[in-house]
Amino acid sequence: NNGIRRPKGYVVSYHANPDMEKMHFGPKHPMKPWRLTLTNKIVLAYGMHEAMDLYIPRAATPQELKEFHREDYIDFLQRVTPADNTWDPESRTYAYNTADDCPIFDGLYNYCSLYAGASLDAARKLTNHQSQIAINWSGGLHHAKKTEASGFCYINDIVLAILQLLLHHPRVLYIDIDVHHGDGVEQAFWSTDRVMTLSFHKYDRAEFFPGTGALDDTGPLNNASPGAHHSLNVPLHDGIEDDQYIKLFQDIVRPCVRTYQPTVIVLQCGADSLGGDRLGCFNVNIKAHGACVAFVKKFNLPMLVLGGGGYTARNVAKAWAYETSLCIGAEVHPNLPVHTPYLEHFGNEKTLFPKLDSTERYANKNSRVYLESVVMGIMEQLRYLQG
Numbered sequence: 001n002n003g004i005r006r007p008k009g010y011v012v013s014y015h016a017n018p019d020m021e022k023m024h025f026g027p028k029h030p031m032k033p034w035r036l037t038l039t040n041k042i043v044l045a046y047g048m049h050e051a052m053d054l055y056i057p058r059a060a061t062p063q064e065l066k067e068f069h070r071e072d073y074i075d076f077l078q079r080v081t082p083a084d085n086t087w088d089p090e091s092r093t094y095a096y097n098t099a100d101d102c103p104i105f106d107g108l109y110n111y112c113s114l115y116a117g118a119s120l121d122a123a124r125k126l127t128n129h130q131s132q133i134a135i136n137w138s139g140g141l142h143h144a145k146k147t148e149a150s151g152f153c154y155i156n157d158i159v160l161a162i163l164q165l166l167l168h169h170p171r172v173l174y175i176d177i178d179v180h181h182g183d184g185v186e187q188a189f190w191s192t193d194r195v196m197t198l199s200f201h202k203y204d205r206a207e208f209f210p211g212t213g214a215l216d217d218t219g220p221l222n223n224a225s226p227g228a229h230h231s232l233n234v235p236l237h238d239g240i241e242d243d244q245y246i247k248l249f250q251d252i253v254r255p256c257v258r259t260y261q262p263t264v265i266v267l268q269c270g271a272d273s274l275g276g277d278r279l280g281c282f283n284v285n286i287k288a289h290g291a292c293v294a295f296v297k298k299f300n301l302p303m304l305v306l307g308g309g310g311y312t313a314r315n316v317a318k319a320w321a322y323e324t325s326l327c328i329g330a331e332v333h334p335n336l337p338v339h340t341p342y343l344e345h346f347g348n349e350k351t352l353f354p355k356l357d358s359t360e361r362y363a364n365k366n367s368r369v370y371l372e373s374v375v376m377g378i379m380e381q382l383r384y385l386q387g
């Protein structure tokens with residue numbers, strides 16, 4: 001099977017429930033759960049399943065979801081149907097912020113409880129020491145709030161998984177390479193020093209969702225709060241290139257790990273930071289995106305690897321399959337195996353590493369000086385933690 005073997009000295013667990021993949025947000029909606037089918041097809045075609053423990057996780061229970069979310073919101077998700085999603089003229093919204101971005105579709109509650117169940121299962125494998133790297137590509141839905149849906153996210157599986165990890169770990173480092181700011185996770189752990197959140201994202205307060213995540217948003221301003229300086233943000237402009245992104249990631253993550261000394265790392269691998277993404281605006285290629293995963297793995301800490309955004313499905317699938325191979329420590333052939341199903345979805349393009357073509361590139365608005373100033377801003381925050 002392409003020479004793929006179980007990694008020596010550690011176990012990778014892979015958590016995927018195929019029932020999720022059939023869900024539809026609606027015809028024009030950018031979020032396509034079938035990108036997970038595509039991802040799993042590539043993972044299987046390479047034979048990577050033989051190198052991991054595979055789990056089909058059960059759905060999270062309402063009880064488990066209420067560990068973070070408010071009871072009435074979970075009750076609402078459980079009972080609402082597309083037909084009774086009624087407009088509230090007073091707040092001029094649909095209930096709990098379910099509107100265009102977060103529609104009520106058939107099977108919504110099932111969808112939510114499945115991806116949350118997968119992240120909880122993955123976190124538990126880490127805390128039971130049954131695996132050292134646990135992967136859930138269906139999770140990573142970082143915008144969901146305690147009492148409302150936001151940005152295609154209804155349940156915050158990341159917060160639920162981190163709460164699980166905190167039962168066994170003193171310090172959790174959360175790293176988010178989705179092109180959007182990880183606002184829901186940041187907000188949930190804003191006041192605590194037991195979780196450090198670090199998001200890399202396109203930042204434009206007025207023009208790019210969700211508009212938060214400035215360099216100087218670093219936790220409660222009151223220095224007496226334990227959370228002060230434990231929320232870190234790396235605001236970026238359009239068009240960042242591979243070499244810049246990799247260097248920036250390493251120059252920031254390295255000192256964060258050294259200073260904070262986490263005992264577990266949660267990595268949200270949103271693939272909308274790839275070049276050519278339908279919603280993103282960076283020029284990052286699959287190898288550079290993967291280099292971030294490989295870099296985090298080298299710290300040899302237990303690692304929860306999650307998905308997130310990613311709206312050009314063929315690229316999402318290639319990136320996450322490649323990142324699965326990095327987690328296993330396997331070398332994969334740069335062309336998809338000939339028997340990969342659905343090759344037509346990849347535009348018959350067999351390479352795992354498609355080149356960004358010039359029409360997909362964004363002009364690079366990130367100068368060297370700007371990126372250096374961002375690294376300095378982060379270092380300044382970390383200095384508060386050394387005291």
Ligand code: TV1
Nearest residue numbers: 028029030100101141142151152178180209272308309310
């Ligand atoms: C239905 C149909 C919904 C077509 C939404 C793009 C659509 C978007 C659609 C869309 C779209 C957003 C906003 C504006 C807030 C709104 C999974 C006042 C072509 C993690 C979420 C982005 C990203 C939300 C999620 C954003 C993630 N962009 N077509 N909606 N409003 N919403 O800007 O971080 O990747 O775009």
Ligand code: CA
Nearest residue numbers: 176178180200
């Ligand atoms: Ca991010």
Ligand code: ZN
Nearest residue numbers: 178180272309
């Ligand atoms: Zn995103």
